[in-house]
Amino acid sequence: MSDSVDTSKRRFLTTLTSVTGGVAVAGVAYPFLASMAPSARAQAAGAPVEVDISKLQPGEQMTIEWRKQPVWIVRRTEQNIADLARVTGSLVDPDSDSSIQPAYAKNADRAAKNEYLVVLGICTHLGCSPQYRPEVGAADLGGKEWMGGFFCPCHGSRFDLAGRVFKGSPAPTNLKIPEYKFINNGTAVVIGEDNKGAAV
Numbered sequence: 001m002s003d004s005v006d007t008s009k010r011r012f013l014t015t016l017t018s019v020t021g022g023v024a025v026a027g028v029a030y031p032f033l034a035s036m037a038p039s040a041r042a043q044a045a046g047a048p049v050e051v052d053i054s055k056l057q058p059g060e061q062m063t064i065e066w067r068k069q070p071v072w073i074v075r076r077t078e079q080n081i082a083d084l085a086r087v088t089g090s091l092v093d094p095d096s097d098s099s100i101q102p103a104y105a106k107n108a109d110r111a112a113k114n115e116y117l118v119v120l121g122i123c124t125h126l127g128c129s130p131q132y133r134p135e136v137g138a139a140d141l142g143g144k145e146w147m148g149g150f151f152c153p154c155h156g157s158r159f160d161l162a163g164r165v166f167k168g169s170p171a172p173t174n175l176k177i178p179e180y181k182f183i184n185n186g187t188a189v190v191i192g193e194d195n196k197g198a199a200v
Helices: 007-035 040-045 078-090
Strands: 049-052 061-066 069-075 116-120 131-133 149-151 158-160 180-183 188-191
Touching: 049 061, 116 188
Parallel strands: none
Antiparallel strands: 049 188, 061 069, 069 116, 131 149, 149 158, 180 188
């Protein structure tokens, strides 16, 4: 009787057991890991986007993409904020009664914090993207009436620095304000999430 061991058979059984165990672990892990991924509905809607605004200087604008749309964040100067009241008589909807914005942005500044305007950069006329025109008194935009804002080159719609549309513009309503909240002591903003933390 031989004491020799068939090592090739042992290697085969060890490899077979390892492969079977690996497949079983993968089969258990996949549903668990897949459950942590966003749902198809959430992916289609677009996840919230966090933006660092700590380096944004007064008078500057930045553009980010959310749900495949441009969102503008403008840090208004104290003068910009004061000038908003000067143009109310020239606006279609100065109180934003017919426009889309969260409740916390239905005010003269159309903002949760008056220093920052967060607005969808899409004209409410035919969906063009207006240009940021912060210069006061621009002759091609109304001269003395123009306190800075946005101009849509497609059909000439004008909006003030709160995204409110001027009378005589083709755009029927003010620019839309998305849901957003400030985090990190106001140095960042999350677009697409309300103040309760629920994605919208």
